Amino acid sequence: MTNASGASPAPRGRRPAHGEPVIDRAFALLTAFTATRRSMTLAELSRASGTPPSTALRLARRLLQLGALERGADGRYVIGLRLWELASLAPRGHGLREVALPYMEDLYEATHQHVLLAVRDGAEALLVERLSARDAVNVLYRVGGRLPLHSTGVGLVLLAHAEAQFQDRILARPLVHEPEGVPVSPAALRRTLAEVRRTGLAVVERSEPGPVVAVAAPVHGGDDSVVAALSVVVPAGGAEPRGLSPAVRATARALSRSLGSPRSAAPPAPARDPFPRPRRMWPMARHRGTFAGIAR
Amino acid sequence: MTNASGASPAPRGRRPAHGEPVIDRAFALLTAFTATRRSMTLAELSRASGTPPSTALRLARRLLQLGALERGADGRYVIGLRLWELASLAPRGHGLREVALPYMEDLYEATHQHVLLAVRDGAEALLVERLSARDAVNVLYRVGGRLPLHSTGVGLVLLAHAEAQFQDRILARPLVHEPEGVPVSPAALRRTLAEVRRTGLAVVERSEPGPVVAVAAPVHGGDDSVVAALSVVVPAGGAEPRGLSPAVRATARALSRSLGSPRSAAPPAPARDPFPRPRRMWPMARHRGTFAGIAR
């Protein structure tokens, strides 16, 4: 025994592989990156992901090799191009955007302000695409970022058409209008959601960083469920208050048709379906579907 | 011994964990998806990734839990939205696009055909963004897809400004013009690359799916290296042959400036740098940098 102090000699590799599976660890490294933290040193990465430096290095190296991470010119780690390439195959992300972009551009021509496209993921909306004029009013949200369901146009549309059970879970929370901080009454929100369903539109005004009005409409997918929300955002008080409604509604419907929605049975344009063909119906058994959990 | 036949009793778990690390396996599952194969059943996933069904299931489940994979309405596996969200933080992917989009739109206004933005990854170019008129001529490439370096406008620009060693490796290969199948002589390509460097532009005509002309220019980054290529694609024989050159060049330069390029020392616009600030120079020791290998 070389160790002088009689206590435990502290053997080399102590606590090996005791907990989380490797993939979770690797993912923890990746998710340590955020919009405000797009590059990190190894030490930052280690701390932010709760991984010991030694392990973080090993994982980071492997991710580097796979192209999931890259190193900037300054040596800091960043999300890799290869991961972006891969992710561009996500049907609900880039896939949806691909189909929607021409329609969004049509809408953009009309308003020359903002056009948004969002899908629901967990208890939030995820901004899939945004077209914005350079001189447009401020928007709070970036593509790839998350929006609250209860205080945005697209969010309300997505929430209004979600399963009742999910809505209840959201309504059970204490909700606050996002930028302003005004509390939302569940009853009022319920009424709003009913109105959104009835009219097929959500109209939201916000004042905080600047007075704007958003008009949003649901986008239906192949099985007629609501898969996304389309919205324009214009400065409040402009000449066109909600004269935009027909345009937004029409564009959302056109996009829905192009996604294979059985609604609006018109026999029109070619409308080749852009998504992989369904083959047989899925049991939906004990596997939690994409939309099932609230957990982010 | 309950086993009647005297031979080896074929114990349960035979060949355990003998080879590839887990992360590589998981990544193999993800990279099994392609543009023409955006959704797969478990069996397909297993076959395409070379992973035994049992293992594929275990990994797929974990990836599902993490949101890297999702299941479509038909139960087939697809790339998940969460992965897309993560990947939207890739500086060379979506990050670059974010900065470039307004400039691309300016260029789009002028031509109303196609505007492309690509970066180099390994021995190919990766299309980061594409703006296209609905009635524009055919383009072969989709956003998130790869283009050959030696027979596209953006590719030539990226190749021309790559390290000499890398160029040599590319030139050593037998090269063929992409859609047409015409072989490229290394000498001619070298001459072309020199011309691209001299003029700061690449002009490429192709006839195959339709006669078009591409005019591409380099985009410089913070350290003045070429980080991307910007290009317009218009039908050949149109009124504007290469009258587009000044516009493309000017737009590329404006974008470069906005990326912090020290070139064109104008003291102009605010030009807040959109990328994380470098802190100290990086040794570049034995770690292969992002651009080092040709391997994809």
Added chain:
DNA sequence: ACCGCGCGTGCCGTTCAATGAAATTCCGGC
């Protein structure tokens, strides 16, 4: 000059998470 700190990295003994063949269940078609 000296010291201390933190970061990136290599080392290595320990051990549990990962593994995949086989068995089982589930479905759809015939």
Added chain:
DNA sequence: GCCGGAATTTCATTGAACGGCACGCGCGGT
């Protein structure tokens, strides 16, 4: 009712993953 393929569970085995420790380096303070 029976067959074939897919999805899923089981389980004995073991090497891939783990993380504490130590080293070297660059930087800032004194």
